[in-house]
Amino acid sequence: MNKSPAARKPELPPVTPSTRQNGALTQPTAQPEQARHEKVPLAELASREWVTGLIAGNFILALALWLPPALGYSSNAPTPGGTYAPWVFGPVQVLLRWMSPLLGGVLVPVLGLFSLVSLPYLARKQAWRLAGFLFWAFYLAVIVLMAYFFVGH
Amino acid sequence: MAGASLTPEVHPRRNFWTHLRPYRVYASAIRFSHTLCLGGLSFLAFLILVVTGVLLLFQYLPGVDRAFAAVTAIDSVFPFGRLFRALHFWAGQIMVLTVFLHMGRVFYTGSYRPPREMNWIIGVGLLVLTVVLDFTGYLLRGDQEALAAATIGANLMREIPGVGSALASIFFGDVSGGGATLPVYIWHIVGLPMIIGLLIGLHFWRVRKDGIRRPL
Numbered sequence: 001m002n003k004s005p006a007a008r009k010p011e012l013p014p015v016t017p018s019t020r021q022n023g024a025l026t027q028p029t030a031q032p033e034q035a036r037h038e039k040v041p042l043a044e045l046a047s048r049e050w051v052t053g054l055i056a057g058n059f060i061l062a063l064a065l066w067l068p069p070a071l072g073y074s075s076n077a078p079t080p081g082g083t084y085a086p087w088v089f090g091p092v093q094v095l096l097r098w099m100s101p102l103l104g105g106v107l108v109p110v111l112g113l114f115s116l117v118s119l120p121y122l123a124r125k126q127a128w129r130l131a132g133f134l135f136w137a138f139y140l141a142v143i144v145l146m147a148y149f150f151v152g153h
Numbered sequence: 154m155a156g157a158s159l160t161p162e163v164h165p166r167r168n169f170w171t172h173l174r175p176y177r178v179y180a181s182a183i184r185f186s187h188t189l190c191l192g193g194l195s196f197l198a199f200l201i202l203v204v205t206g207v208l209l210l211f212q213y214l215p216g217v218d219r220a221f222a223a224v225t226a227i228d229s230v231f232p233f234g235r236l237f238r239a240l241h242f243w244a245g246q247i248m249v250l251t252v253f254l255h256m257g258r259v260f261y262t263g264s265y266r267p268p269r270e271m272n273w274i275i276g277v278g279l280l281v282l283t284v285v286l287d288f289t290g291y292l293l294r295g296d297q298e299a300l301a302a303a304t305i306g307a308n309l310m311r312e313i314p315g316v317g318s319a320l321a322s323i324f325f326g327d328v329s330g331g332g333a334t335l336p337v338y339i340w341h342i343v344g345l346p347m348i349i350g351l352l353i354g355l356h357f358w359r360v361r362k363d364g365i366r367r368p369l
Binding site for chain 2: 040063068074085101116117135
């Protein structure tokens with residue numbers, strides 16, 4: 001869909017003409033649709049970014065102070081009985097318990113990513129249900145496998 | 154569910170920076186909402202990762218024998234070393250989490266649909282690279298778990314028919330003694346952050362170009 005920027009621009013509501021009141025030009029109260037297109041200076045955005053950044057930064061700092069990451073044993077030490085993948089690879093580790101390395105470690109994750117990449121093209125063909133099914137199947141599978149991984153951990 | 158599409162206004166001095174940071178922005182686009190602007194939070198986590206990562210670079214040494222000793226020294230000897238490593242660790246976990254949740258929000262609001270398909274694909278790429286960045290950071294600890302993870306990761310990569318062994322050598326190097334090899338180190342501190350940084354810039358540029366879709 002190579003639309004020109006002008007074609008993509010939303011249609012603005014008709015502008016209500018200014019009215020003269022008490023010797024000055026006044027604008028009538030903004031309607032909700034007009035309020036959606038109201039603009040503010042960049043400083044407003046920057047100040048909100050700073051506030052959000054400070055809150056989120058303090059949250060990460062609190063995690064770092066209260067829950068510092070542990071370090072295991074040296075790789076020269078005797079191998080322990082069982083090892084666990086980092087949590088981000090928990091779903092893959094669960095799949096590897098049930099499937100062959102090629103299937104659970106390569107093909108299924110690659111197919112999952114391929115389904116994500118295909119979503120805009122399904123949307124272009126207006127296959128909304130298939131797109132929704134593929135995405136939520138992927139998303140929920142990751143969450144369920146992650147939960148399974150943590151329970152097993 | 155579906156929000157309105159808003160395009161940036163054209164102003165006279167237009168360049169890449171003013172495109173990303175226009176002089177005036179839509180008031181509705183900067184309103185705090187229940188979706189927490191997760192893309193922005195993941196970018197903040199990336200910035201924290203870069204800053205703390207650069208500080209850790211001054212003390213860290215890659216190598217099968219040296220990595221674990223270097224991380225132990227960072228934790229126990231160097232001033233604030235443990236704090237910087239903990240910040241680096243948690244920023245990495247938060248980044249993975251927020252990128253994943255951000256993807257859910259983008260799909261939920263229909264922002265993956267045309268004309269935003271290219272940005273969706275860039276976002277999927279960023280998700281994959283973020284997970285790989287987290288994985289390489291895990292390997293650089295140089296402990297037993299990193300060794301096990303590197304061995305599994307390299308063996309899985311070798312399962313790819315044809316090019317698997319070559320890819321494993323390029324990405325992991327020789328992981329028989331540990332995960333903190335020189336290739337993993339280079340990918341973690343140079344290759345992946347550079348690619349992620351470029352893709353983030355492109356991602357933000359496309360967000361402005363295609364118009365913001367609320368809630369953020």
